[in-house]
Amino acid sequence: MAETVFKKIQIVGTSPVSFTDAAAKAVAKVAETEKNASWFEVVELRGAIADGKVSQYQVTVNVGCKLE
Amino acid sequence: MAETVFKKIQIVGTSPVSFTDAAAKAVAKVAETEKNASWFEVVELRGAIADGKVSQYQVTVNVGCKLE
Amino acid sequence: MAETVFKKIQIVGTSPVSFTDAAAKAVAKVAETEKNASWFEVVELRGAIADGKVSQYQVTVNVGCKLE
Amino acid sequence: MAETVFKKIQIVGTSPVSFTDAAAKAVAKVAETEKNASWFEVVELRGAIADGKVSQYQVTVNVGCKLE
Amino acid sequence: MAETVFKKIQIVGTSPVSFTDAAAKAVAKVAETEKNASWFEVVELRGAIADGKVSQYQVTVNVGCKLE
Amino acid sequence: MAETVFKKIQIVGTSPVSFTDAAAKAVAKVAETEKNASWFEVVELRGAIADGKVSQYQVTVNVGCKLE
Amino acid sequence: MAETVFKKIQIVGTSPVSFTDAAAKAVAKVAETEKNASWFEVVELRGAIADGKVSQYQVTVNVGCKLE
Amino acid sequence: MAETVFKKIQIVGTSPVSFTDAAAKAVAKVAETEKNASWFEVVELRGAIADGKVSQYQVTVNVGCKLE
Amino acid sequence: MAETVFKKIQIVGTSPVSFTDAAAKAVAKVAETEKNASWFEVVELRGAIADGKVSQYQVTVNVGCKLE
């Protein structure tokens, strides 16, 4: 196993649908600019409320990306 | 930005379907009595098991409500 | 209420679909060998990334099982 | 299992006798006004000292109460 | 020392000036309705940003109030 | 000092009497099957409420057992 | 209220009887040399096991002492 | 509410005056290069001492910035 | 860089004015007896309430002092 080094980037994804979708959105956004994204860790789950209902699920993730 | 003050109420929502649904249930319940609920933070995820399957997802949230 | 004793087993469930499904997979696996599984607590949410998308949701749970 | 919702109330019980008694005092006080109190979680253990001895045990608990 | 019981209320105070002022605002608001507020514990420090500057300091506190 | 290895087992003991008794129950149960149990660490204190009183004290402990 | 300063001393009390007694032992020991001990906070609960039973309850406390 | 994504940047601001000023310095520095900074969370408060006095207040903040 | 060793002393400073002032008071008190105090870390922010207002800000700090 090579002596690789990774960086972790902290990202908040949002979704009107679910926590899972919000995490997926965060990961997809990172992947636009980081081609070596390989894992994520959930740091925080929050959300916004409007008209007495959840209007937005928010998931903060640390995304691990291999450095070259 | 006004010098508003908020209270946080801790609520446990439950659902047979998903963590997201349990959080939504908690928020909806708070909104019945608090008209200014504006955000929530997930504190804990748990669940009950029956007959070898998850029978209930339980999500504890802090709901932030603006005080008047 | 009887003076029952429980053990907690730490399990990581995985799913390509959602955090909820990963937790359900973990619980179902424990139930194959533990007939008295009665509740679970989520310890950690993580995931794997492939081709710029989430390829696997990973949920670590503590499963509480009644000892006889 | 019904899709019940619970609130958690944070209470500090005190006792000159023991941590267990202080927790029991906190729970009994909540029950005076909340008829659906069903479980508690200990958040903090502290105490006061007078004349070189523990004069008061203090236990902070979150009490879970079913909402109707 | 009497076997008093306290409740803790979680409040978020805000201020355009400082963290100290935001905590003071939270405490003053609680005191409008709770005459026995006796101590507070800081839970979280956050803030809002506008035009590249801090526009609001936000302090979440638990306020301890003696129950009668 | 030998290079011994230990495992930790997580157990929840319960008692109608006190936290101390609940911890003792957890340890005694582990000792039925593990003859090398040598120390424990308290992880969580909780309890059940019935008829407005604590009906059960629950203590989660990690029990350290020497492996042979 | 004067602008007093306190130091906190971390002490581990032990007892064959209970967690409450172990905390009391820790406080009493500190009071032998510190005449201004005024409060304590529990940091950790552990214990030793011998012959399949709890042989010693161990409580780590921070004791607050007023400086003159 | 749009499905926006945010990144969090961790910054340490310093000030000879106060914690509030150190946090403000951190935010202002981030804003020089990030035009969409919208909130911050305090992670850590520390400081340096010289000649028996606080010579520098240090505040670590996570600054949330909207990604385009 | 020499292989120096430091001790950390835990101190609670108090002030009627602000958190920053309370931390400064704690550091100044330590410096009366420790000539090598070199940094501090904030551990806890609390306060006392009197007549519906904050009467005292309390800051617990760990002060790092070089040992000779």
Add this chain to the structure above:
Amino acid sequence: MAETVFKKIQIVGTSPVSFTDAAAKAVAKVAETEKNASWFEVVELRGAIADGKVSQYQVTVNVGCKLE
């Protein structure tokens, strides 16, 4: 990626040499009985002291093992 499930086992390794060696000892011990051990997470670093020197480094790890 298959929907595999893992269990985590908590083990304390010890070594007179270093933290790294203690962790390696813990992992090697688990591997004697678990053929699918695939990763570990450090939970705690401690040690014993004898004659004024470290006599034993102790590392608690969670070892992740694939279930079949």
Add this chain to the structure above:
Amino acid sequence: MAETVFKKIQIVGTSPVSFTDAAAKAVAKVAETEKNASWFEVVELRGAIADGKVSQYQVTVNVGCKLE
């Protein structure tokens, strides 16, 4: 002491040898692009297992770098 500002970068270093070496690898990698790296804080210790032995030590560090 100047009112400098620092950023913290989160990096995971890996090594087949030891935790210390993995941390050193992480720091050296950051220094390739950041000339003002001045301190680091360990956030997490993990590792990979292959053939029943530790094949890789993994250390996550926050590296503090002075901003100009």
Add this chain to the structure above:
Amino acid sequence: MAETVFKKIQIVGTSPVSFTDAAAKAVAKVAETEKNASWFEVVELRGAIADGKVSQYQVTVNVGCKLE
């Protein structure tokens, strides 16, 4: 087992070599003045960077010493 009482002293050891060596330095320093040091717990791992390399490993430990 006697009802002994222990104090914990927080010490930061440093080393240009490794985390293990830094912990050993901390323990050895405490032992110069405390003859009953019996165990230690690692609280924090940090380090200094110079010329793009780790110049100093820093380990904060709590050292447990038996009181007479």
